[in-house]
Amino acid sequence: MTCENGCRDGLEHSSQTWAARKQALTAESSSRWAGSITKATHDQWALSRRGQFVHIQVLEAGVRTIAHRLSLPLGEKGGKRVPGGYRTRQEWFAKTRRLHVLEGRLEREQADRDNGVVRVVRGGKKLVRARHNLEAAGLTETAWRERWEAARWFLAADGESGKRHGNETIRVTPDGEISIKLPAPLAEYANARHGRYVLVGRVRFRHRGSEWADRVAANRAVAYRIHYDVARGRWYLTASWQVPPAQTIPLTAALADGVIGVDTNDDHLAAWRLDTDGNPIGSPRRFFFDRSGTTTHRDAQVRHALTRLLNWAKTCGVKAIAIENLDFAADKTREKHGRKKHFRQLISGMPTGKLRARLTSMADQTGIAIIAVDPAYTSKWGAQHWQKPLTSNKRKTTRHDAAAVAIGRRAQGHPIRRRTAPPRTHQSDGYGHRTVQAESVAPGREGNRPRIPGPRTRSMPPGRGANAVDQNAQHRSGRSAEHEFRQQDSLPLSL
Template sequence: MIAAPFTVAAPAGARIRDRLRVTVVEAEVVRLIGEHLGRLQRADLAVRVRIGRVPVKENRRAERKKNLTAVSSSRWAGAMTRTSEDQYQLSLRCLFDERAGLRRAVHTIEKRLAVPCGQRSGRTRGFADQGERWAKQRRLAMLKSRLAQIEKRIEAGRPSIVVGGRRLARARHNLAGAQLTEAQWRQRWGDARLFLTADGESGAPYGNYTITVAPGDGSVSIVLPEPLRHLANAPRGRYKFSCPVRFTHRREEWLDRATANRAVRYDIVHDPVRDRWYLDASWSADTAVPPTPQEIREAGQNLLGVDLNATHLAAYVLDPHGNPVGEPVTVPIDLTGPTAQRDGRLRNAISELIHIARAHHCSGIAIENLGFEDARTTGRETMGRGKRGKTFRRTVAGIPTARFRERLRGMAYHQGLVVIAVDPAYTSVWGGRYWKNPLQQQNQQTTVTRHHGASVTIARRALGHRARRRPGVTARDRRIAERGTTGQAVPAPRTRGTASPPRTASTPDEGDKTRPRQGDQLTLFPDLQDRSEGHRTSLASRDSAGIGPYRQERFTPMAPGATLAPWTISRCSTRPCAPDFPPTRSSPTRT
């Protein structure tokens, strides 16, 4: 059962960044503040973990905040306790997800172990040989051991949290592999454990009292914790930086909130590789309800279908009736290198998609509702075996499905485009089977792949049309296409009452040709009223010159005093009829 398409929700907030060009002294002050608050926040997180899984009213947040206020400030304490609660709840959700993945993997292996090697039981296939079966038995024992540990942690409510990142913590034991010295690692480890986060507060000056950014001159000031008040250079225990901040990206939105004293959260972050300080501003967006797929279909606008792959994006523009328009689009993406470079290339690819959608007057972008979390957790049990299966798993792991979906949702929303997610079932299969060859015939100068066919299937599914291509939609011959094809998405009625004069053998057509062609032949048809009264025409068959028989219709004689009924001239596009020119030696005579 294919799930119905749905519109992706609008982004819940925004986050912008600008560089904080601090001096050496100011950088030292910021580092002292971050280290002091970081120690307090880690201690509070340890207390929260020891409390365990309890209702919200029993997490003792008020008591913990009171203890932190004595060594920092009330607002700093509120930000630290909120961060500790968020980290704890997120870690619990990760434990639940890991337990679900391990259970699926154990269930899959146990089902296959119940079937003898080389045999099938229904849709379950046994392992190829005894060697593979023995290896899977060992993996099953390992998975069950990990599952038991996860269930024990969930029952005790004690998730494993590494402040600073588990990957960086493991790099300490393999500095050569991480290409770091001990001093470089310690600097990165210290920067990752700094705490410089101030939650916004509606009604406070410029939306945040702890870290304040003035909209006029961009000056930045920060409240010092109680033990560091001796470093203040501004009234009321504040430290003011000499460098201004100018948010260029989405500056108008930030100004609207800051000048209206609406809540804005600020984070001070240090990049140890470039040795730069940055100030991030974030806020929650107003709730926006995007239009439903039914409303988008009723609007009668184009739609851009996109198929996400490991190395490129395949796209195609469709009209409101589900017909491909123009040429296929291929946007390459290179997801190698550092994280910042990968994110930049992904944003560049999404920007190109948005530019294409706006150039073709599309109302939205249709994508697959991909979620490879289950596939990544089950791993080798469901994604193939051997070298081919390993390559496929690496390809799946390299596709940034979640990041692409979130980036596309935010960037498309600010450009006035709607993102529609559809069921990914059989899109590539049907796209390659029903759309690849017809699209290649239409675009002979461009290489069409099955991924372009999948993008057409995705967009058609978002528009509510069937994914399979009807026969006769795409004609291979140009003359056949001029006569009109059958089975279109929207059938066009045949025109009646054309005013073109009868063609003769001596009348030149648009190519300075005098030879009549089959598509130019005209025939007489009575109107609907005369057909119901039984009027018919009679056409003789061809002579021995032999072009083939014509259809013969009998004529009912008119009553005395009757007049001829009106006739209409229409182009014949189904069966050949007698041409309306004077009879010749090789032409049939009209009776």
């Protein structure tokens, strides 16, 4: 009822309408449970609104891409970031029909967005679709009904700081005892004082159990959710709490001990440690993860890879990790890469947003800063300037390793390309090997070379090198080039 009322409010949803729904539900249960129920339905409505906005963005990107490709002649080639025209007349005609379909969907979604209408299914759309095709889902009608009812059975309550053990509605003691504050109509079923019902079983948290125990002992807010798993035939209790925002530190302080550049790929993270001058140190590291299997397995694989990355950063003493700020929201549509099905599957499977968000939350606990850099041309320029110099007989540097170096240098503010030696005829040592170039502020950079004691190898008059620095004092016409202003151009970091 509350969810239907919340969806019915639409754009008129406010704290006043929320309070009115809570007051109407309080008469049937209690103020505490009414607040918990309305909060859960409001969060579901807000989640649906965010999903609706993302869906509209995807439809708009598809419409723009198809309209652009239809406006081009058949067979016209595209650029690096702009697709070309369609190859055949049949494909062009099929895309015109798809354009009308997408425009119709976009018009309906925008109308729902303007009116505040969302589609919320308690239990999930996946189970609803499975009901219409039970054979493909491998379920009977009775088994589906059990899962459908279990998906709608749950108890959730937000925590309150200052209350006993951080939650007054669903209370869990440090030794694992669970008690529920029953509403007034169900007070006769209480088996403890103050209208509470104590469950027989006890809980134990294996993941972050010490953090949960610290919060419970300090009476800090902890939210709980009780749900039933039909496949295992067990009830589960999930605890969650909000981590305070991390304090921002200056970029110079984060980069004081160097940085670790990380290149994100579909099956591994390529990382390389850089010193304060942007030079690679040691050997590159790779942290692999498997994207196959269930969602829980994929999340565990990503979390394990990030844990190993953070542990390596702590071992190296580095306080910053640089990672690309990737976003494939506009590139996942088949309109932009229609024939490149493998490429679309590749970028759709890369957990870029989830990986970046999880890395940020996990790094906050270890005191490591995360720096998001522009991903433009990091793989291309890294392979061009760093892959060959870092390759040896004992180590083969890949494009991903070179991209990690480029990402780390960009986070430090250094140009990606390496400083190369001047031309052979311009080297001051006379066909010698000189790669170090003194900066304009280096003291004594225009001074004479120190006299090395020892026997002379050729006849030189005394004082021959006295005026070697002052080029204008020598017999040359015009002003010397060394006194002119020189500046080395750098490649653009983003286009």
